[in-house]
Amino acid sequence: MKKARSGASARRQIAGTTPAAKVPTAAAGKVAANSRASRGAGRRETILAAALDEFSARGFEATRLDDVARRAGVAKGTIYLYFRDKETLFQELVRAMLTPVIGGIEAMGESDLPVNLLAERIVDLFVREIYETRRQDVIRLMISEGRRFPKLAEFYYREVLSRAVDAMRALLTRAAARGEVPRALVEFPQLIAAPALVAIVWSGLFERYAPLDVRRMLKAHIDLLFVPGRVA
Amino acid sequence: MKKARSGASARRQIAGTTPAAKVPTAAAGKVAANSRASRGAGRRETILAAALDEFSARGFEATRLDDVARRAGVAKGTIYLYFRDKETLFQELVRAMLTPVIGGIEAMGESDLPVNLLAERIVDLFVREIYETRRQDVIRLMISEGRRFPKLAEFYYREVLSRAVDAMRALLTRAAARGEVPRALVEFPQLIAAPALVAIVWSGLFERYAPLDVRRMLKAHIDLLFVPGRVA
DNA sequence: GATCACTGACTGACTGGTCAGTCATTTATA
DNA sequence: TATAAATGACTGACCAGTCAGTCAGTGATC
Numbered sequence: 050m051k052k053a054r055s056g057a058s059a060r061r062q063i064a065g066t067t068p069a070a071k072v073p074t075a076a077a078g079k080v081a082a083n084s085r086a087s088r089g090a091g092r093r094e095t096i097l098a099a100a101l102d103e104f105s106a107r108g109f110e111a112t113r114l115d116d117v118a119r120r121a122g123v124a125k126g127t128i129y130l131y132f133r134d135k136e137t138l139f140q141e142l143v144r145a146m147l148t149p150v151i152g153g154i155e156a157m158g159e160s161d162l163p164v165n166l167l168a169e170r171i172v173d174l175f176v177r178e179i180y181e182t183r184r185q186d187v188i189r190l191m192i193s194e195g196r197r198f199p200k201l202a203e204f205y206y207r208e209v210l211s212r213a214v215d216a217m218r219a220l221l222t223r224a225a226a227r228g229e230v231p232r233a234l235v236e237f238p239q240l241i242a243a244p245a246l247v248a249i250v251w252s253g254l255f256e257r258y259a260p261l262d263v264r265r266m267l268k269a270h271i272d273l274l275f276v277p278g279r280v281a
Numbered sequence: 282m283k284k285a286r287s288g289a290s291a292r293r294q295i296a297g298t299t300p301a302a303k304v305p306t307a308a309a310g311k312v313a314a315n316s317r318a319s320r321g322a323g324r325r326e327t328i329l330a331a332a333l334d335e336f337s338a339r340g341f342e343a344t345r346l347d348d349v350a351r352r353a354g355v356a357k358g359t360i361y362l363y364f365r366d367k368e369t370l371f372q373e374l375v376r377a378m379l380t381p382v383i384g385g386i387e388a389m390g391e392s393d394l395p396v397n398l399l400a401e402r403i404v405d406l407f408v409r410e411i412y413e414t415r416r417q418d419v420i421r422l423m424i425s426e427g428r429r430f431p432k433l434a435e436f437y438y439r440e441v442l443s444r445a446v447d448a449m450r451a452l453l454t455r456a457a458a459r460g461e462v463p464r465a466l467v468e469f470p471q472l473i474a475a476p477a478l479v480a481i482v483w484s485g486l487f488e489r490y491a492p493l494d495v496r497r498m499l500k501a502h503i504d505l506l507f508v509p510g511r512v513a
Numbered sequence: 514g515a516t517c518a519c520t521g522a523c524t525g526a527c528t529g530g531t532c533a534g535t536c537a538t539t540t541a542t543a
Numbered sequence: 544t545a546t547a548a549a550t551g552a553c554t555g556a557c558c559a560g561t562c563a564g565t566c567a568g569t570g571a572t573c
Binding site for chain 1 (some may be wrong): 339340341342343381385421423424425426427428429431434435437438439442443463464466468469471472474475478479483485486487489490491493497498501502504505506
């Protein structure tokens with residue numbers, strides 16, 4: 050990661066530090082199809098999409114911004130109109146992709162369905178919204194590169210993981226009170242999510258040697274944990 | 282990953298492709314303390330140790346061989362006397378660190394102790410031999426970089442993972458026959474190891490924000506799976 | 514609606530630092 | 544002394560980030 054030259058950019062730092070962002074939603078409104086405004090609005094998303102492809106194929110270091118630019122159909126300089134530097138681009142990508150799922154996760158924590166039923170909904174949410182989605186790649190990137198981006202790891206922990214864990218814990222606490230779930234799970238909600246992590250890591254590394262039926266594995270897992278007549 | 286120049290090295294490819302290797306054992310025998318032979322024998326291990334430090338701190342791409350050399354107290358050229366290139370160095374490191382644990386894992390698969398007891402031994406083996414060891418870093422590297430080293434991923438799958446999975450499955454099959462374990466586990470032995478993966482990933486990314494008592498989590502997990510009076 | 518000055522998004526050749534890999538030379542041993 | 548081992552200055556590819564220049568689009572004016 051080359052150190053930025055001292056008198057760095059910031060010549061006209063447009064959007065690199067915009068707080069929120071959403072990548073998939075494309076066209077932004079009512080403006081004429083090819084007007085300057087509407088094209089400009091799509092640029093950022095186009096670049097993020099290209100960055101997702103390149104970063105998830107090659108990892109952070111090995112990704113060349115020339116390639117991102119080419120894939121986005123844009124000159125390299127344009128990237129720097131929207132993102133301060135490569136690192137910011139990466140972080141914004143993670144933010145943009147993962148922020149939207151937070152709500153869904155927290156909503157789950159408030160439901161009062163019996164756990165075994167709720168568990169199936171959560172599995173379904175994971176498979177449809179993450180595992181069968183580009184978000185899987187983003188989480189994989191997070192796992193792979195997170196260590197060298199403490200800021201990003203903290204963001205991810207604060208904005209995504211800790212919320213998911215808390216929601217899970219709330220849900221499990223209520224279920225445990227009803228005797229539907231052993232108390233140990235309340236202390237380590239990670240145990241519920243562990244197979245999801247396995248799914249993501251496994252599919253990235255070993256899918257070709259030993260494919261994994263993720264849905265069935267997750268189903269098996271909840272069947273193991275939520276045995277109706279078990280000793281709590 | 283700069284592409285290796287075409288007429289690449291291989292000038293005198295000494296050890297880069299030696300099949301087996303063990304990194305930690307230092308002094309190799311009976312030779313006079315500072316003889317060339319004995320020093321030469323240690324070089325490879327010294328370099329691997331330095332490489333472990335650098336790779337696990339920075340990842341594959343960001344690691345500079347100049348730093349590895351400095352840390353090993355060796356000139357950069359020396360590295361190329363023992364390893365064909367950076368990639369080979371990385372792969373040999375993973376090989377050297379993980380090959381030794383295979384035996385221990387397979388031995389576990391043959392025991393006929395009751396599962397709940399055996400499970401505690403396995404947890405103990407994992408914590409002592411991997412989690413509290415530099416091997417944790419190597420596995421983390423494997424997870425992070427494995428995708429871009431299909432050869433290495435295959436090696437790891439073939440020589441380590443598949444053996445572990447098979448051993449686990451054998452063990453679980455017998456336990457299931459005795460009714461100690463639900464049959465679903467036999468189909469997805471990954472479910473047993475999942476929390477170990479969580480431990481490694483979590484400690485790498487979030488330890489500072491939310492420390493995790495890994496031993497207790499793993500204990501909680503086996504208590505959840507191996508409830509004595511459960512319905513098989 | 515035709516003309517034109519103005520704007521700023523976009524471009525891409527360029528710079529400067531970086532680093533994997535090389536090899537002529539030096540050093541240590543047998 | 545002969546030889547293998549080790550060295551580290553060097554080369555060349557490489558790429559993040561820069562910035563002077565271009566030109567499509569805009570909107571004011573006649």
